[in-house]
Amino acid sequence: MRWLFNLSFRRKIPLWTSFLISLSIFVVGAALMTRAYDDMKRAVIISASNLGHTLANTVAPALLHDDVWRAFEIVRSPIRGEPAQTPVQVDAVVVLGPDHKVFVSSDPDTLPMLSVPATLGAEWVELSSRLGAGPKWPLVLEFDNSAFLYVVLPITDRDAQLGHLVLRYAKSVFHPWFIDSLWQGLGIGLLVLAVLIPINWYWARRMATPLVDLAQRMEMILEAVPEPLPPDLYPYHDELGQMFQAYDRMALALRDKVALENQVVKSERLAAIGRLTAGIAHEINNPLAGLITIVDTLKLQPDMDPRTLRSLELIDRGLMQIRDTVAALLVQTRVQARPLNQHDLEDIHTLIQTQVSKRRIQLAWSTEMPDELPVPAGLVRQILINLLLNALQAAAEGGHVSLWLGRKDESNSNLIIVVRNDGDQLSEEQIAKLFEPFASTRAGGHGLGLWVTYQIVTQLGGRISARNIDDQVEFVVNLPLGEVLCSTASA
Amino acid sequence: MTQGIPNLLPSRNRRRLLINSGCLAAGLIGLTRKAKAAGGKLRVGMTPAFLHDQHKLLDEWREFMVDSLRRPIEFVQRDSYRETMDLLRLEKLDFAWICDYPYLHLKQEVRLLAVPLYQGRPYYRSYLIVRRDNAQFKSMADLSGSVFAYADPYSNTGYLAPRYHIRSLGHDPATFFRKTFFTWSHRKVVEAVASGLAQGGAVDSYIRDTLVHVEPDLALRTRVIWRSPEYGFPPFVSHRSISAGDFQIMQKHLLDMSTTEKGRSLLARLNLDGFIIGSPTLYDGVARMMRAFGEA
Numbered sequence: 001m002r003w004l005f006n007l008s009f010r011r012k013i014p015l016w017t018s019f020l021i022s023l024s025i026f027v028v029g030a031a032l033m034t035r036a037y038d039d040m041k042r043a044v045i046i047s048a049s050n051l052g053h054t055l056a057n058t059v060a061p062a063l064l065h066d067d068v069w070r071a072f073e074i075v076r077s078p079i080r081g082e083p084a085q086t087p088v089q090v091d092a093v094v095v096l097g098p099d100h101k102v103f104v105s106s107d108p109d110t111l112p113m114l115s116v117p118a119t120l121g122a123e124w125v126e127l128s129s130r131l132g133a134g135p136k137w138p139l140v141l142e143f144d145n146s147a148f149l150y151v152v153l154p155i156t157d158r159d160a161q162l163g164h165l166v167l168r169y170a171k172s173v174f175h176p177w178f179i180d181s182l183w184q185g186l187g188i189g190l191l192v193l194a195v196l197i198p199i200n201w202y203w204a205r206r207m208a209t210p211l212v213d214l215a216q217r218m219e220m221i222l223e224a225v226p227e228p229l230p231p232d233l234y235p236y237h238d239e240l241g242q243m244f245q246a247y248d249r250m251a252l253a254l255r256d257k258v259a260l261e262n263q264v265v266k267s268e269r270l271a272a273i274g275r276l277t278a279g280i281a282h283e284i285n286n287p288l289a290g291l292i293t294i295v296d297t298l299k300l301q302p303d304m305d306p307r308t309l310r311s312l313e314l315i316d317r318g319l320m321q322i323r324d325t326v327a328a329l330l331v332q333t334r335v336q337a338r339p340l341n342q343h344d345l346e347d348i349h350t351l352i353q354t355q356v357s358k359r360r361i362q363l364a365w366s367t368e369m370p371d372e373l374p375v376p377a378g379l380v381r382q383i384l385i386n387l388l389l390n391a392l393q394a395a396a397e398g399g400h401v402s403l404w405l406g407r408k409d410e411s412n413s414n415l416i417i418v419v420r421n422d423g424d425q426l427s428e429e430q431i432a433k434l435f436e437p438f439a440s441t442r443a444g445g446h447g448l449g450l451w452v453t454y455q456i457v458t459q460l461g462g463r464i465s466a467r468n469i470d471d472q473v474e475f476v477v478n479l480p481l482g483e484v485l486c487s488t489a490s491a
Numbered sequence: 492m493t494q495g496i497p498n499l500l501p502s503r504n505r506r507r508l509l510i511n512s513g514c515l516a517a518g519l520i521g522l523t524r525k526a527k528a529a530g531g532k533l534r535v536g537m538t539p540a541f542l543h544d545q546h547k548l549l550d551e552w553r554e555f556m557v558d559s560l561r562r563p564i565e566f567v568q569r570d571s572y573r574e575t576m577d578l579l580r581l582e583k584l585d586f587a588w589i590c591d592y593p594y595l596h597l598k599q600e601v602r603l604l605a606v607p608l609y610q611g612r613p614y615y616r617s618y619l620i621v622r623r624d625n626a627q628f629k630s631m632a633d634l635s636g637s638v639f640a641y642a643d644p645y646s647n648t649g650y651l652a653p654r655y656h657i658r659s660l661g662h663d664p665a666t667f668f669r670k671t672f673f674t675w676s677h678r679k680v681v682e683a684v685a686s687g688l689a690q691g692g693a694v695d696s697y698i699r700d701t702l703v704h705v706e707p708d709l710a711l712r713t714r715v716i717w718r719s720p721e722y723g724f725p726p727f728v729s730h731r732s733i734s735a736g737d738f739q740i741m742q743k744h745l746l747d748m749s750t751t752e753k754g755r756s757l758l759a760r761l762n763l764d765g766f767i768i769g770s771p772t773l774y775d776g777v778a779r780m781m782r783a784f785g786e787a
Contacts, residue, residue: 114669
């Protein structure tokens, strides 16, 4: 039985509802049938009682005057020649005399005149025994396993009880009628079922399908970040719809959580790398300065043989390269800073012109800023140069690069820088490691430009992100305004 | 009943007829005047002596009678002989077709008008009938202790004759049967026996034989197990108070029925051949039986 409850809703709902529909049709049908049978019996008794009263009144004088033939004509009048066809058609009419003997009957062959009840069978003996007790008229008698229903009325003339009138109805006629009604009821029931069941299946499937879909999605939650639901899956606002909305909210929260976790992991890694590199750089810088001084001093020695001098220069170039690299790793925000102004942007525009014209890039330049903005000009200049040069390099020859700089609106306390290029799209992996040092995607780049940019942005309390959008690669920098200028940071 | 009488009757009949027509022609004018003075309408009582519930036939007969007599005619139907006899006694009827037994009862009040000819003779019998499918009854003796249907207490063939027969068998007709009842019509005796209400019944041979033609389904469910001797056929009578003229025109009408086509067709449907004047001696046999029961 348990398997029945384990079935999918797709099957369980239509099965259960079909079962319930069938059950209710059956129960209602059965109730109606029982009612129909009772009604039929009641109709028979009412009809019998009406007929009986008429016959009893009419036959009374004949009984009183012992006029057998008149009585016979009267009791035979409701009998048709052929056997009874309808339940209300009387099968036999019998007049019992005061002695309970048959005075006359409509069917003298089986109920002959003058017969005593004992010769007519047990039913008549029982019937005759019930007459004495002064029963409520009409007396309706239905014996077990009997083929007949008896309705008995007294025949009276004023106060005198002359005898009894017995109307006998064949129950065999009831049954075909009842069976007829039964078949008719069954037919209608089946017709209703034939209409209701497909409708029921359709609705049940309609309800179950999104439910099943939702269940499957819920099961997938642990394995993958849930996708948002297709909006047309269940566009209604009943409990199911509310469940879908709740699922959507949950999926959204889960996606945000995963994104946040990724972000945190990435930031922490970058911070760790930053601390590591800064530590190494400091450790290198101190002896390096000494080494460079020593090499410079040695180079000034007059009696240096050429071989030694060549070696010293070799060492000097090597030390210089080390210094450059370390300098690049050590991002320093200057102590003295001034606010960003229009001239800074013009400078940058000028600075990158060489690259722009060399690669025939279409540059879209759009800045929306007041005269001054409270962000450190030097750092922002470095950010802009890094991002723009990076974009110019990434864009194809003759491609497009665009810059947008400004605030979302005037009251906004963030400066936003958006740089786009139409070069190759970034892969997921590239995006994940984009701001790590030496992560260059290009041959020839040292891979520190974005790292440095990232370091500056995060030290200024801002955010930087990269994404693919509309066949372009977009870098967005979001810097808080206001707390300017005194912040020193050295990584 | 002798075999000679039927052969004699036609010649006697013819002679009477000639005489009557002579008288009729002579008294015609006076007769019509008298009839008008009497108010015109003639009342004829019809009884279960024949199949009196053939209403269409009766209507046609009455119309035929009106056309023939040029007098208004009223047919008065009663289901029992007794009622018709009472009407005759009270002079509410001028003529009546009654059974031979009532005729003898009313001999002081009525005159014999005409006797129908059945199968060419003015006789009929009583039949003792039982159900066709009941083989155990072969004679009256077998019906002892059964339920028996009589036609009418004033019927010869339906009451007097069978009782006389029982008596001749040495039984008392009052106790011979377990129960008896009257159906007030010969036709209904046949019905009572056919339906099984009564095991036996006494019926007019003319009616039972006519029924075999008219309603074979009913009549042939019975069979005849005893035939009585012949009795004079139920006669048409007139009340003694009616005028000689009325008596004669009605008698002539009946006697002449077989001479017209319409009359013959009516007679055929009544299963009769015609009418003769008849003689009261025809009913001597009935009178004998009545005497046996101390009734006359």
